[in-house]
Amino acid sequence: MPTRAAIRNPFARVSIRRSIYLATAEKRAELKATDASLIDRIVQRDESALAALYDRYAGMLSSVLNRILRDTQAAEEILQDIFYQLWRNAAQFDSSRGSLSGWLLVIARNRAISRLRRHNPASGDELSENTVVVASNLESSVAQQQLMAKVKSALDNLPQEQRAAIELAYFEGLTHSEIAQRTGDPLGTVKTRLRSAVETLKRDLHS
Amino acid sequence: MSSEHPTRPEDFDLYALGALDDAERQAFESHVASCADCAEKLASARGRTAILAFAAPPVAPSPGVKETLMRQVIASAEGPGGSVARIKPEPVADGGIFARWWAALLPVATAFALATVLLWLHNEQLNRQLANLRATIQQQQQELAETRHQADLIAARETLVVPLWSQKGAPDAHGEGHARVLYNAKEGMMTYDGWLPSAPADKSYQLWLVPMNGAPISAGVFNPQNGEMSHMMMKFPAGVTAKAFAVSLEPAGGVPQPTGPMVLVGPIS
Numbered sequence: 144m145p146t147r148a149a150i151r152n153p154f155a156r157v158s159i160r161r162s163i164y165l166a167t168a169e170k171r172a173e174l175k176a177t178d179a180s181l182i183d184r185i186v187q188r189d190e191s192a193l194a195a196l197y198d199r200y201a202g203m204l205s206s207v208l209n210r211i212l213r214d215t216q217a218a219e220e221i222l223q224d225i226f227y228q229l230w231r232n233a234a235q236f237d238s239s240r241g242s243l244s245g246w247l248l249v250i251a252r253n254r255a256i257s258r259l260r261r262h263n264p265a266s267g268d269e270l271s272e273n274t275v276v277v278a279s280n281l282e283s284s285v286a287q288q289q290l291m292a293k294v295k296s297a298l299d300n301l302p303q304e305q306r307a308a309i310e311l312a313y314f315e316g317l318t319h320s321e322i323a324q325r326t327g328d329p330l331g332t333v334k335t336r337l338r339s340a341v342e343t344l345k346r347d348l349h350s
Numbered sequence: 351m352s353s354e355h356p357t358r359p360e361d362f363d364l365y366a367l368g369a370l371d372d373a374e375r376q377a378f379e380s381h382v383a384s385c386a387d388c389a390e391k392l393a394s395a396r397g398r399t400a401i402l403a404f405a406a407p408p409v410a411p412s413p414g415v416k417e418t419l420m421r422q423v424i425a426s427a428e429g430p431g432g433s434v435a436r437i438k439p440e441p442v443a444d445g446g447i448f449a450r451w452w453a454a455l456l457p458v459a460t461a462f463a464l465a466t467v468l469l470w471l472h473n474e475q476l477n478r479q480l481a482n483l484r485a486t487i488q489q490q491q492q493e494l495a496e497t498r499h500q501a502d503l504i505a506a507r508e509t510l511v512v513p514l515w516s517q518k519g520a521p522d523a524h525g526e527g528h529a530r531v532l533y534n535a536k537e538g539m540m541t542y543d544g545w546l547p548s549a550p551a552d553k554s555y556q557l558w559l560v561p562m563n564g565a566p567i568s569a570g571v572f573n574p575q576n577g578e579m580s581h582m583m584m585k586f587p588a589g590v591t592a593k594a595f596a597v598s599l600e601p602a603g604g605v606p607q608p609t610g611p612m613v614l615v616g617p618i619s
Contacts, residue, residue, distance in 0.1 A: 190423050197419065201411050203403065210406035219415045223422070230423050241393055248400035256368070274389070277397035291404040298405050312369045313402045320371050341363040345398060 173198075178282055179238035186234045193230050200244060201226070203287055204251045211255035211314050221254045244282070245275030256316035278349055297347040305340035308333060354381065355388060362388075362395035496583050500532065500541050509534045512595050514544065514616035529580075529614050531595045533559075538588035540569060541581070542595075546613065548576050549599060555613065556604045559586065560594040569595075571604035593618055 173181075173195040184192035201222060208218035225247065229236075236243065281287050298306050311317045311325060319337065323330040356362060356378065364370055365378050382388045503509050514529040529544020542557055549555055554573050558566040567586070574580040597614040 188427060190420060190427070193423060194416070194420060197416055201416065202408065205411040206406040206409045207403035209409040210403075215409075215412075218409075219411055222411055223415055223419050226419050227422055227426075231426070242397065245397045245400045248403045249396055252400070252403065274393040275396040275400055276393040277400060278394075279401065287404070290401060291408075294401055294404040298402075309367075309402070310405070312367045313399070314406070316368050318371045319369050322369075337364060337367070337369050338358075338360050341360045341367070344402075345360075345363065348401065349398060 174283075178243040182233050182236055182238060182243065185230060193226065196229070196243070197226055199282065199284075200247050202284075203244070203281070204247055207248065208251055208255050211252065211259060211316075217258060218255070221251065221258065225250055225254070241274040242277040242281070245277035248277075249275050252313070252316075260316060293348060297344055300347065301340055301343060302336075304328075305336045305343070308336045309340045309344070312337060355385065356381070359391075362391050363399055366392065366395040366399040499539065499583065503532045503534050503537070503539055503541060506534055506537070508536050510592075510618060512592075512616040512618055514595060514597060514614035517612050517615055527597075527614055529597065529616070531616060533592055533595070535589060535591055538586040538590065540584045540586060542569070542584075543579060543581050544574075544597070544614065545579055546574050546597070549573050549602075552602050553599050553610075554602045554604055555580075555597050556600045556608070557582065557584075558596045558598065558608055559590070559592050560596060562591045562593050566596070566608055568604060568606070571600070573602075 173191070176184075176192075176195065178196070178199075181192040181196050185196070204222055204225065205218060208221055209215060212218050212221075229247075236246070279286060279290050281290065298309070301309065307326070308322055311322045317325060319330055319334050322328075322337075323333045326333070328336075361370075361378065365375065370378060382392055504511075510531075510533045512531040512533060514531060516527045527544065527546040529542060529546070531540060531542050533540045540559070546555060554571045556571045557569040559569050560566045567590070569584050569586075570582045572580050572582060594615065594617040596608070596612050596616070598608045598612050599610040600608065601610075
């Protein structure tokens with residue numbers, strides 16, 4: 144916010160405008176930067192690159208963490224942990240083998256389910272162990288919103304039982320047997336529902 | 351299954367989903383660990399499954415998470431060996447914003463505090479100067495009032511101007527003392543202006559009004575310095591008729607009635 148002195152001083156006004164322009168330009172550059180280039184900058188200990196990745200993916204991760212845990216504080220602890228791990232171990236991440244957005248989603252889900260089921264937290268080797276290939280480029284918020292609409296539409300098109308089975312598996316981390324136990328349905332029925340749901344989603348989302 | 355590929359493509363997605371029970375999962379993992387082709391398929395299946403996260407209702411993290419993360423990152427970069435204890439996220443969403451604002455405003459607040467102290471000190475100095483000026487003005491007003499009284503006294507028809515002169519044999523060393531008294535009986539006002547040498551250390555000069563009837567009335571005690579004029583202004587009960595004015599040398603501090611020698615005398619003719 145310009146000071147009174149700055150408002151009166153045309154040179155100060157120019158300086159403020161230049162600062163705003165430079166800040167905006169920097170923000171634009173970070174929005175355009177690829178995940179891979181930001182990872183490279185994190186390896187060089189560029190904190191602004193981590194901040195840019197956080198801005199890009201924190202909302203996406205926060206949503207799934209809160210959906211699984213239904214506990215804002217626990218979700219935010221895991222969210223911070225994930226990005227801090229990325230800061231410390233970015234050099235282990237190989238962008239050519241998989242996508243960062245996919246890795247973040249997998250790690251967030253795994254950690255949330257571990258917390259939910261009181262399992263031991265995952266180790267710091269997740270970066271190199273879990274290779275995740277996401278067909279969609281999720282580096283822009285527009286792409287994320289488009290994919291969100293697509294996923295919701297695909298799930299809405301599933302039969303209710305299949306959708307419920309998928310959500311129990313994905314958001315609660317239940318296996319076939321656990322879903323059967325939870326719903327009271329036969330194990331074979333649950334397996335069939337899940338397999339059918341997976342086939343349908345694969346067709347609808349990736350065709 | 352460890353030596354066989356998964357029989358169905360969906361097995362990769364079901365594994366990524368975490369739906370396989372223990373026995374199936376272990377067999378799947380055993381095979382994928384040694385099969386690059388299946389590992390690649392699993393990576394794609396993980397991606398397909400991961401995007402199911404977008405079915406979750408959008409929940410934005412509180413701003414404090416990023417602020418805490420960045421503090422943790424900076425601390426780890428600056429700390430010994432680059433490792434620090436984990437900083438807990440702020441439970442209150444807006445705490446980080448207040449902290450950041452506070453950090454930004456701290457220099458401004460310090461400047462304000464310093465300016466306030468300086469202004470307070472300056473104000474105190476001005477107050478002292480103002481008090482001195484008021485005292486000076488009060489003194490000057492008093493002097494002005496006395497001067498006006500004296501002028502009024504001189505201008506009044508009923509005011510007597512009585513010169514006082516040294517007496518022969520008086521303790522006036524050089525016989526050079528003299529004075530003048532203005533007396534207005536109606537107003538009960540009197541002024542004295544005179545020159546006398548300094549009184550001895552244990553003595554004081556004392557001015558007397560000698561009424562027509564009765565004992566002398568003390569009009570003041572003074573100790574002039576050499577060469578300086580003594581000036582006094584006195585108020586008497588109105589209507590006292592004087593027949594003379596006199597200055598006597600008395601014990602230091604004065605006496606109720608004259609006891610010492612008369613130094614100056616001024617009879618009213």
